[in-house]
Amino acid sequence: MNARVLAPVMVIVSLTALLVLALLLTHTDDGSSVWSRLLVEVQTIQRDLHRQLAGAMRAVGARGSAAAWGLIALSFLYGVFHAAGPGHGKVVISTYLLTQESHLRRGVALSLLASLAQGVTAILIVEATVGLLGLTFRRAGATATGFEAVSYGLVALVGAILVVTRARRLHARLKQVPVVSDHKPLHGHDHQHGHDEACSHCGHAHGPIRNDVEAPVSVRTLVGLILSVGIRPCSGAVIVLLAAHAMGLRWAGVGAVLAMSLGTGLTVSLLASLSVYARKASLRLAAILLDRATRIATAIDVVGMAGGVVILVAGALLLQSAWVTPAHPLLR
Amino acid sequence: MKRSTITIDCLKSGLLALLFMLTGANGVPAVAHPHAWIDLRSTVVLDAQGRVVAIEQQWLFDEFYTVFALDGLKTLADDRDPRLVELARVNLENLRPYGYFTEVRADGAKVTLGTVKEFETALRSGRLWFRFIVPLDRPLDPRKDRVSFSVFDPTYYIEMLHLKDDVIAFHGAGANACYGRITPPNPTTETVMLAAALDRGAKADNTLGALFAETVEVQCQ
Numbered sequence: 001m002n003a004r005v006l007a008p009v010m011v012i013v014s015l016t017a018l019l020v021l022a023l024l025l026t027h028t029d030d031g032s033s034v035w036s037r038l039l040v041e042v043q044t045i046q047r048d049l050h051r052q053l054a055g056a057m058r059a060v061g062a063r064g065s066a067a068a069w070g071l072i073a074l075s076f077l078y079g080v081f082h083a084a085g086p087g088h089g090k091v092v093i094s095t096y097l098l099t100q101e102s103h104l105r106r107g108v109a110l111s112l113l114a115s116l117a118q119g120v121t122a123i124l125i126v127e128a129t130v131g132l133l134g135l136t137f138r139r140a141g142a143t144a145t146g147f148e149a150v151s152y153g154l155v156a157l158v159g160a161i162l163v164v165t166r167a168r169r170l171h172a173r174l175k176q177v178p179v180v181s182d183h184k185p186l187h188g189h190d191h192q193h194g195h196d197e198a199c200s201h202c203g204h205a206h207g208p209i210r211n212d213v214e215a216p217v218s219v220r221t222l223v224g225l226i227l228s229v230g231i232r233p234c235s236g237a238v239i240v241l242l243a244a245h246a247m248g249l250r251w252a253g254v255g256a257v258l259a260m261s262l263g264t265g266l267t268v269s270l271l272a273s274l275s276v277y278a279r280k281a282s283l284r285l286a287a288i289l290l291d292r293a294t295r296i297a298t299a300i301d302v303v304g305m306a307g308g309v310v311i312l313v314a315g316a317l318l319l320q321s322a323w324v325t326p327a328h329p330l331l332r
Numbered sequence: 333m334k335r336s337t338i339t340i341d342c343l344k345s346g347l348l349a350l351l352f353m354l355t356g357a358n359g360v361p362a363v364a365h366p367h368a369w370i371d372l373r374s375t376v377v378l379d380a381q382g383r384v385v386a387i388e389q390q391w392l393f394d395e396f397y398t399v400f401a402l403d404g405l406k407t408l409a410d411d412r413d414p415r416l417v418e419l420a421r422v423n424l425e426n427l428r429p430y431g432y433f434t435e436v437r438a439d440g441a442k443v444t445l446g447t448v449k450e451f452e453t454a455l456r457s458g459r460l461w462f463r464f465i466v467p468l469d470r471p472l473d474p475r476k477d478r479v480s481f482s483v484f485d486p487t488y489y490i491e492m493l494h495l496k497d498d499v500i501a502f503h504g505a506g507a508n509a510c511y512g513r514i515t516p517p518n519p520t521t522e523t524v525m526l527a528a529a530l531d532r533g534a535k536a537d538n539t540l541g542a543l544f545a546e547t548v549e550v551q552c553q
Contacts, residue, residue: 039519043544047369047491054395054458072426137403235489236367246404328489329426330368330401 042084049078053256057244060252068252075240075256079115079263082236088228089114090268092155092311096225097275100162100305102283107276111268117230119261121147122237123254130245137242141331144233152319154228159312161221166305167290173298228315234264334393366491372483375495376512376550378504383471384479384481384550387434388503391462391492398460420453420462433485433492434466438477444469474552476508484545493546500548510552519543 056074057066083090093114097107125147129140237257245254283300290296370391379384393401401419427433428447436443451464472479483492494500501513 040517040544043491045367046366047493048368049394050394104460137400141400161400239367239400240464242404243396243399246399328485329430330397330423330485332422332426 042081046078046081046084048079049074053078053240054243055242057247057249057252057256061247061249061328071256072259075259076263079260079265080267081263082234082260083115083264083267089118089232090271091314092158092225092229093268094271094275095307095310095314096162097272098279099303099310100221102276102279104273104276106222107272108269110226111272112262112265113226114229115268116258117226118232118234118264119257121231122233122241123257125233126238126241126245126253130242131250137246138331140242141235141238142327144235144238145327146295148232149319149322150231151228151230152322154224154231154315156312156315156319157306158221158224158228159310159315161224163305163307163312164308165221166301166308170239170298170301170305171216173294173301234260237261242275267325279323333377334460345367366485366488367393370488370490370492371495372492373375373498373501374481374483374512374548375501375503376510377465378502378507378510379471380505381471381473382475382504382506382509382552383473384436384468385471385504386465386467387436387481387483388436389432389483392456393460395458396491398455398458401460416453416455416460419460420464423462424448424451424464430486432464432466434481434483436468436472436479436481438472438479440478443472474550479550480547481550482542482545482547484541486539486541488540488544491544494548500550506552510550513549513551515547515549517546 053071053074056067056071062073077175093111101107101110122144125144128139129135129143130137135143163329237260240260241253242249244256283296286296286299290299370393373390375388376384377388379385401423402415424432431445434445434449436445446467446469448464448466451462453463454461462496485492494514498514500514502508502512507546
């Protein structure tokens with residue numbers, strides 16, 4: 001699409017977004033914003049679902065597989081609302097998508113797989129500690145906490161890899177800049193004749209931008225990201241699994257946790273889609289603001305590097321806090 | 333000329349990076365997620381002069397936490413199993429450095445709390461229940477000072493709220509002239525944003541748990 005056509009569209013979209021944001025942050029008569037009310041509402045729903053979850057589990061114990069679907073459905077819903085909370089996984093995934101990834105399908109797959117991995121890790125930990133080794137529930141909980149630190153460390157590592165990859169490309173490109181500048185002067189966009197010849201290897205077309213964006217995103221980075229986030233078991237899932245174990249309903253617990261993971265995956269996917277769209281919109285804006293492909297590519301790499309830094313710092317901070325924060329007084 | 337072009341490019345890139353980061357900050361919804369729930373009941377204990385001397389609390393844990401804490405219920409003989417009492421003792425000991433998750437304020441300033449000596453525990457339809465009394469270091473006169481209290485887990489791992497329509501009880505001299513007003517949590521956007529990124533507890537006053545805590549104002553005539 002032409003940049004001249006897109007510009008007004010972008011302005012309208014941005015203004016609408018600002019309006020919605022302002023509306024959400026506006027304080028009502030009693031001093032609470034719409035957004036903060038929404039927060040409290042989500043908490044209430046989550047609490048009610050969790051309360052029903054215990055009942056549903058007992059129903060499976062009493063009536064067998066006939067009550068299983070109720071448990072599965074409830075677990076799924078609980079997952080949806082549970083994931084609407086802050087978690088380093090969501091911060092990492094949305095930062096990653098916002099700064100590195102432009103494929104919606106890949107973003108959704110990443111979110112779903114990371115959420116499922118968290119559930120599977122919880123199942124494996126509980127099966128290994130309680131099922132296999134016969135450890136106490138508290139020891140199982142402590143093991144799960146140990147995995148958290150590993151996850152944070154891996155997140156920091158993924159961030160570091162992203163920074164290095166982007167920095168290398170940036171360095172390589174900055175070296176080429178003078179050559180391109182000779183070919184096309186600073187005010188080149190005013191010269192109509194310059195357009196066609198320049199667009200054979202750069203310009204406003206999205207093709208080249210796509211290639212630039214996707215180039216450093218390797219399957220290895222994606223797998224690394226899924227593992228780093230997914231190796232941290234959801235502590236809520238661990239507790240549900242332990243309860244199922246105690247009730248002699250191991251399989252009901254596994255089913256509930258998998259349904260929960262799908263639920264969290266759905267919420268995180270929604271967030272991921274938002275991130276991908278935000279990125280796409282920003283890329284379009286970039287295509288209007290910066291009219292040369294090299295500049296756009298440079299901007300993309302700078303953003304990519306900044307994203308890597310955010311992920312690296314988040315991982316490091318979480319690792320540090322995991323180190324210094326003593327175990328929860330009621331879980332010791 | 334070439335150098336300045338690069339500088340402009342870098343500036344623009346930086347600006348765009350900022351744009352990305354800003355949208356990123358808004359893209360992260362900042363609702364916290366507790367993993368266990370406690371239904372709270374509280375009684376304000378008054379001395380002979382009608383001053384607040386302690387906050388008596390009842391904590392009713394959710395079923396999942398109960399199973400976790402008791403390592404499966406099957407090993408328990410009955411409600412009066414000595415292991416229940418032992419669990420309550422250990423938990424209260426662990427909670428001591430955290431002020432029993434209780435924060436009492438007089439005119440906005442935090443009040444020092446004493447050590448819990450009196451407690452009781454039981455299982456109530458499959459849920460762990462504690463009752464204990466948190467004494468204040470010095471008595472507070474609710475007619476002179478603005479007395480309020482909050483009970484919350486600073487890490488927000490556990491959500492602690494009074495049940496809907498629950499009333500704050502008062503015990504002691506002049507209890508009938510007193511009323512406890514429960515203000516529901518009202519997390520402001522700014523503070524939640526600050527705490528949003530980390531799902532582990534921070535040390536600051538603005539902990540995640542504090543943002544989602546109820547406040548009870550003690551009003552006596």
